[in-house]
Amino acid sequence: MQGEQERAEVLIVGGGLVGAVLATLLGEAGIAVSVLDARSKALETSRIGQGLPARRVSAVTPVSQRLLERLKVWPQLHRITPYTGMQVWEAEGSGAISFDAEQAGTPVLGHIVENEVMLEALEARLAELPAVTQIFDARVDALQTTAMGRRLILADGRRFMAPLVVAADGARSQLRELAGIDVRAHDTGQTALVTTVRTEHSHGGVARQVFLPTGPLAFLPLTLDGDAHYCSIVWSTTPQEAERLGALSREDLGSALARAFEHRLGKVMVIDDAIGVPLTQRHAHHYVEGGLALVGDAAHSIHPLAGQGVNLGFMDAAVLAEELIEAHRRGAELGDLRILSRYARRRRGDNTAMLALMDGFRMLFGAEHPALRLARNVGLSGVDRMLPLKRLLMRQAIGERGRLPASCR
Ligand SMILES: Cc1cc2nc3c(=O)[nH]c(=O)nc-3n(C[C@H](O)[C@H](O)[C@H](O)COP(=O)(O)OP(=O)(O)OC[C@H]3O[C@@H](n4cnc5c(N)ncnc54)[C@H](O)[C@@H]3O)c2cc1C
Structure with missing residues (x-):
């Protein structure tokens, strides 16, 4: 194998959630795809979705749900928790806003899903598709451009060749770096402390978030065997505060969470170790070059306060797949910059707007100025009373x- 060159029509580097969705879409259309991931092997299915919920979860929108349904992955997901309400308020202020599914004209506002449950189901679906090859223990070391397309060389010497390479290797994308694509990055000055808790009161299918002076604290609802007293915690705060909180005993962290959350769900019991994730927003200078495209966190990573990251990535995958499948049907070259540019044009605006919105939120809620404080209290409660704006x-x-790809409609 060493030194030999394996060929595919598309090489996807990174078999995380976004890379796996893209591979499924392309594989279903019969396009020969290889997915290379640095992980040593596929997820261990016997462990996933058992015992404690995983700490990393995602709020999955109804639009992403439609995509996963279309890929026959959604019915395979277990331990998913629908939420029909959202409450957001400001600590030490009077501003508050709440949303409910009925007002939005939709059965649910979203589902909280454990990331590894989603990935396990996607990996199982990929294994069913003859056009897809999953390759693990594959760390990319070099990217070359040849007359025949792009060549990847792995750390162990294996070589792969394709007209198109897609970087789906996450926020610190090595492929993006190898291609020399710059990012606009800024440290949000926050770290997210992530853990799982059991609460005294039921969450009642509502996702809640309080804006503290140091950053937002979210309690995302989880239901285990019909028991609606679990929540996944994402507490975005200063790195110093995250370190201090992370060093507390589970009992003390539970008390700190209950206090910060104004006891809205009563007493809080921490049931897993807390981990800290530094939060940096990044946006790639460009998403595509001849024979190369960036998707998901490799193209943009966003503050988790609105739970949009993986949903944006899924839309990237759906739009890129739509353009590639159409090009494949015409017999066009998949690495053609004109085709890839259509994907970039369709996705950049939406991603840029969402990144800017997160910046705006953080600045507005992080500001101590009394005028801004008044503005956000009046603003939140004012919007809460305006049903048409809330619906929007x-x-x-x-x-x-915007214009959704056909797979998400
Ligand atoms: C605290 C927190 C909470 C969040 N909550 C939400 C939420 O509620 N809703 C939401 O939509 N989003 C949320 N997000 C964002 C979401 O987790 C990410 O947007 C999403 O995981 C990105 O998926 P990805 O597939 O692009 O990248 P990743 O999940 O990072 O996957 C990258 C893959 O590439 C592989 N890889 C990396 N480097 C290489 C290499 N050199 N060679 C080969 N393979 C490689 C990795 O092994 C991995 O499998 C949250 C993020 C954080 C930090």
Whole structure:
């Protein structure tokens, strides 16, 4: 194998959630895809979705749900928790806003899904597709451009060749770096402390978030065997505060969470170790070059406060797949810059707007100035009373923005 060159029509580097969705879409259309991932092997299915919920979860929008349904992956997901309400308020202020699915004209506002449950189902689906090859223990070391397309060389010497290479290798994308694509990055000055808790009161299918002076604290609803007293915690705060909180005993962290959350769900019991994830927003200078495209976090990583990251990535995958499948049907070269540019044009605006919105939120809620404080209290509660505007915001939050690819309609 070493030194030999394996060929595919598309090489996807990174078999995370976004890379796996893209591979499924392309594989279903009969396009020969190889997915290379640095992980040593596929997820261990016997462990996933058992015992404690995984700490990394995602709020999946109804639009992303439609995509996963279309890929026959959604019915395979277990331990998913629908939420029909959202509450957002400001600590030490009077501003508050709430959303509910009925007002939005949709059965649910979204589902909280454990990331590894989603990935396991996607990997199982990929294994059913003859056009897809999953390759693990594959760390890319070099990217070359040849007359025949792009060549990848792995750290162990294996070589792969394709007209198109897609970087789906996450926020610190090595492929993006190898291609020399710059990013606009800024440290949000926050770290997310992530853990799982059991609460005294039921979450009642509502996702809640309080804006503290140091950053937002979210309690995302989880239901285990019909028991609606679990939540996944994402507490975005200063790195110093995250370190201090992370070093507390589980009991003390539970008390700190209950206090910060104004005891809205009563007592809080921490049931897993807390981990800290530094939050940096990045946006690639460009998404495509001849024979190369960036998708998901490799193209943009976003503050988790609105739970949009993986949903944006899924839309990238759906739009890129739509353009590639159409090109494949015409017999066009998949690495053609004109085809890839159509994908970039269709996705850049939506991603840019969402990144800017997150910046705006953080600045508005992080500001101590009394005028801004008044503005956000009046603003939140004012919007709360304006049903048409609220409806519009809800449609945006559930992913109904712009021209959706056919797989998401
Ligand atoms: C605290 C937190 C909470 C979040 N909550 C939400 C939420 O509620 N809703 C939401 O939509 N989003 C959320 N997100 C964002 C979401 O997790 C990411 O947007 C999503 O995981 C990105 O998926 P990806 O497939 O692009 O990248 P990744 O998940 O990072 O996957 C990258 C893959 O590439 C592989 N890889 C990396 N380097 C290489 C290499 N050199 N060679 C080969 N393979 C490689 C990795 O092994 C991995 O499998 C949250 C993020 C954080 C930090």
